[in-house]
Amino acid sequence: MLTKRIIPCLDIRDGRTVKGVNFENIRDAGDPVELGALYAREGADELVFLDITATIEKRKTLRELVNRIAHHINIPFTVGGGISSVEDVSVLLQNGADKISVNTSAYKRPLLVKELAREFGSQCVVLAIDTRQEADGEWYVYLNGGRTPTGRKTTEWAKEAVDLGAGEILLTSMNHDGTKSGFALDITKKLSVSLPVPIIASGGGGTMEHFSAVFQDGHADAALAASIFHFKEIAIPELKGYLQKQKIPVRI
């Protein structure tokens, strides 16, 4: 049976992990390769490496880091942050990335999604959406790491991007991100049941119950989190054991 995926996300700046991490059993927790390899050993199903400075500073690729990750990590990984052209993606894939994620650049020029899908296949094109629920109850798309509102409904943009060839959606709820109060179940479910591609839910995971809820009630195909893994508030083996007890299919 196809399993639900648990995906740690590593934020990267200048080739180093950004958020403080708290691990005794690796030499250098600031090294994305070492931290990623630890997560892979613990049973992470995939990894996401996000260059959080890229969109603002227009810094291009993490070519060298991606190459090093690809040499050391034996599970699939996605690279995102500041990717805006077929050429950017070509370099990252040639250096061993399995998938890339696009966000602001794809919103500004939706044909990018089509070009990437045609050139490399939908399976490696992840559309990242930062979304916020406004006072009217609707979920809207935000750009530039959540700083720029677009006024466009998340459901509309997600559908357009999938029609253009996006193979997965990485949906981050700004209302929930960092709160540890649980994932955004309603918008996750809305996208998951209406779109033919997997939905990766992100933002708000704080307890193991939150993960079972996003799979069972939110119909997510995968769940992504960062600091709860980095700070060992939740260990991946424990989380997967818990999910298995809840009858959620996971790889153990």
Place this chain on the structure above:
Amino acid sequence: MSIVIVKYNAGNIQSVLYALDRIGIQAVVTDDHEQILSADKVIFPGVGEASTAMKYLEERNLDKLIRDLRQPVLGICLGMQLMCRYSEENDTACLGIFEEEVKKFTPSESQVAGGIKVPQIGWNTIYDLRTDLFKGLGDQSYCYFVHGYYAALGEHTIATTDYVQPYSSGLHRGNFYGVQFHPEKSAAAGERILTNFCQVIDK
């Protein structure tokens, strides 16, 4: 032991090279006919679309070359599908090494309502494992899959996976082996399979 990875217009070729490097196995990526013919083992990887890949192989006479290889050959993902007789993906005649046909996943309405999506992306189990390719692996080992088309079950099936319906996640005929999943991304299980292909399989 010389191991060659066939270079063609499909993605993920570097990933296979890196995966072999992680387990201490040297390989060369090439489309040179002589180098492929003289290798001890040949890996035929790939992520992409069937008809453009076949066209590319035919233009370089790699289709005939691969079909006539005598040493152990391992097709991965699209590579395995191209080793079948025919693919529904853009109505493509393939290499015909395996009799099995490649079809598009077509989930029923109730399966779609139950959350089955196409392509399949993620970790699924392989079972009913046969041949030394899977030596040392437990039945129901998890491997990483990304695909929208599948090879049906048939006489050459050596591994089975359930998605929409049971299908061939591994095929074998003579010196030819194929796996639908990505051993290069399948953690320890995948490393075991690559090691078996490179070091255990001898014909």
